[in-house]
Amino acid sequence: MCGIVGYIGKRQAAPIILDGLAKLEYRGYDSAGMAVFDGEKVNVKKAVGRLKVLEELTHDGATMPGTVGIGHTRWATHGAPSDVNSHPHFNGDKTIMVVHNGIIENYIPLRAKLQKKGYEFVSETDTEVVAQMLDYYYDGNPMETILKVLHRIEGSYALGIMFADHPGELFAARKGSPLVVGQSEDGCFIASDVPAILKYTRTVYFVDEQEVVRLEPDHMHFYTLDEEEIEKQPTTIEWDADAAEKAGYEHFMLKEMYEQPKTVTDTLLPRIKKDTIEIEELGLSDEEIARIRKIHIVACGSAYHAGVTGKYVIEGLARIPVEVDLASEFRYRNPILEEGAMVIVISQSGETADTLAALRESKARGFKVLGIVNVVGSSIAREADNVMYTWAGPEIAVATTKAYSAQLIALYLLAMKFASVKKTIKEEEYKKLLRDLKRLPDQIELLLNNKKNIQHFANRYIGARDIFFIGRGIDYAISLEGSLKLKEISYIHSEAYAAGELKHGTISLIEEGTLVAAVSTQPELYQKTISNMVEVKARGAFVLAVTNEGNKEIEKAADYVIYIPETNPYFANSLAIIPLQLFGYYVAVGRGCDVDKPRNLAKSVTVE
Numbered sequence: 001m002c003g004i005v006g007y008i009g010k011r012q013a014a015p016i017i018l019d020g021l022a023k024l025e026y027r028g029y030d031s032a033g034m035a036v037f038d039g040e041k042v043n044v045k046k047a048v049g050r051l052k053v054l055e056e057l058t059h060d061g062a063t064m065p066g067t068v069g070i071g072h073t074r075w076a077t078h079g080a081p082s083d084v085n086s087h088p089h090f091n092g093d094k095t096i097m098v099v100h101n102g103i104i105e106n107y108i109p110l111r112a113k114l115q116k117k118g119y120e121f122v123s124e125t126d127t128e129v130v131a132q133m134l135d136y137y138y139d140g141n142p143m144e145t146i147l148k149v150l151h152r153i154e155g156s157y158a159l160g161i162m163f164a165d166h167p168g169e170l171f172a173a174r175k176g177s178p179l180v181v182g183q184s185e186d187g188c189f190i191a192s193d194v195p196a197i198l199k200y201t202r203t204v205y206f207v208d209e210q211e212v213v214r215l216e217p218d219h220m221h222f223y224t225l226d227e228e229e230i231e232k233q234p235t236t237i238e239w240d241a242d243a244a245e246k247a248g249y250e251h252f253m254l255k256e257m258y259e260q261p262k263t264v265t266d267t268l269l270p271r272i273k274k275d276t277i278e279i280e281e282l283g284l285s286d287e288e289i290a291r292i293r294k295i296h297i298v299a300c301g302s303a304y305h306a307g308v309t310g311k312y313v314i315e316g317l318a319r320i321p322v323e324v325d326l327a328s329e330f331r332y333r334n335p336i337l338e339e340g341a342m343v344i345v346i347s348q349s350g351e352t353a354d355t356l357a358a359l360r361e362s363k364a365r366g367f368k369v370l371g372i373v374n375v376v377g378s379s380i381a382r383e384a385d386n387v388m389y390t391w392a393g394p395e396i397a398v399a400t401t402k403a404y405s406a407q408l409i410a411l412y413l414l415a416m417k418f419a420s421v422k423k424t425i426k427e428e429e430y431k432k433l434l435r436d437l438k439r440l441p442d443q444i445e446l447l448l449n450n451k452k453n454i455q456h457f458a459n460r461y462i463g464a465r466d467i468f469f470i471g472r473g474i475d476y477a478i479s480l481e482g483s484l485k486l487k488e489i490s491y492i493h494s495e496a497y498a499a500g501e502l503k504h505g506t507i508s509l510i511e512e513g514t515l516v517a518a519v520s521t522q523p524e525l526y527q528k529t530i531s532n533m534v535e536v537k538a539r540g541a542f543v544l545a546v547t548n549e550g551n552k553e554i555e556k557a558a559d560y561v562i563y564i565p566e567t568n569p570y571f572a573n574s575l576a577i578i579p580l581q582l583f584g585y586y587v588a589v590g591r592g593c594d595v596d597k598p599r600n601l602a603k604s605v606t607v608e
């Protein structure tokens, strides 16, 4: 999604803006632009394509002198990627500059109204309306003008605004799209995400819904939409800027895959005390847990896939019925939430628009929501009643790996906690499960060390047209994620199917040599999956099996086998997904794809 960076202070703004935008590249974008006030007028430069083009155009910012400015990377929604549609947008005489993340939903009537008053629009964007409206209402007082406009626009926004006749001030506002501001000795900053400004400051303020910020070179003031000044507490960012760098790895995705043993440990160990699972953040007493009648898990993409696994594990261990919904469906399907229901939303970024809307919908109906979230201080983290953080650290690659692995751990912990309170598992089983959980980081490490073999195998499939993933139960959940990992970064068509469902239509797509990855980690389903492997093999498929050590029988039906170390079947996803992540990664690398920033995708999807 779009990235915003703004700066006002003692230093040259353009290099800071470019540097910050580079740190936001992972969010996905197709054009970039910036506006800097040079002491007399505002200079604007925009460029389609990578940020590199804008850097070259401005000689790394050197041709845009000035100590106040705003910049933007745009992920096109309204109007194709083009110079004219890129931000910043401005009024007719280029004295008011706006960068925007989000969607102005009522921009069409607003634009029509302004056109009737003689305003001319040059772009197809919704954002230009904001710049022109600011011009229309401007009476020399930026704050009052901004508030008038914010009261009239509908939709979502994170805004950075600059007025040429007030060069000592910058403005920011937020509704529904993430925004942080920060302060250092050298100046004040606006950004859509912390990594953009972490090099300059660790003291940040998360801008809340419907708040406006006025930034001066050495001070920031926060206001409500009624212009009441607000006192806000800063947050000190503890994680290191290095965590958002590649550290010698070829891609962020590879680095993040290699961080999974640590991520799993960090999410797991603080919640195991004296061989008992304690999830303080849960905010539920044992009596309240005992009263849970149903769990609704709501999420998007890979977080949804983690939720599908969560369903099997929670239902299996704690015997609580679980419904898993895609957030984009849940929010509009008028879901039936009955007494005793608990809602869990899962999100790496904590900013996914549909997941946030599902959370709000659940709260509006009077249900408490637990967020499983990675980004501290994100919207979902702040709006959920309780937050269980996945301690994965910043995840930069668009394709999630380590955050997904951490989500699985959070769900296992919940399942076991609920099971122990509800006494649906015996003490001995609980202890054994805990032992297996603690072994996961080393076992993941072991699987990562097998990367050469996977790379070798993946190289055979860089020219594939279709690749299918099949599995039953938890193995189906693993297949969903394995398939998404492959297709989102390699652009090879892939589908995941419940193994028993394939013969109801999709099997007709299997041709001579089509790769079918069969996941088979659930001993009670081995034979069933083998039957499905045989079915596709008989139609010419090349069958890759991912199964547990010792399941030698599978070799009769598979052409190539990847073994995972022994663990409890409920936790098999954490291991089986590793070779599938590596497979997707190496196929994409072999095809020369932009692994960390796949086309058309964004890291955090802040529009619905």
Ligand code: M6R
Residues within 6 Å of the ligand: 300, 301, 302, 303, 304, 346, 347, 348, 349, 350, 351, 352, 355, 398, 399, 400, 401, 484, 488, 601, 603, 604, 605
């Ligand atoms: O930030 P979130 O976890 O809410 O994001 C949800 C999905 O957009 C995300 O998992 C997406 O599917 C990833 N590209 C998968 O790798």
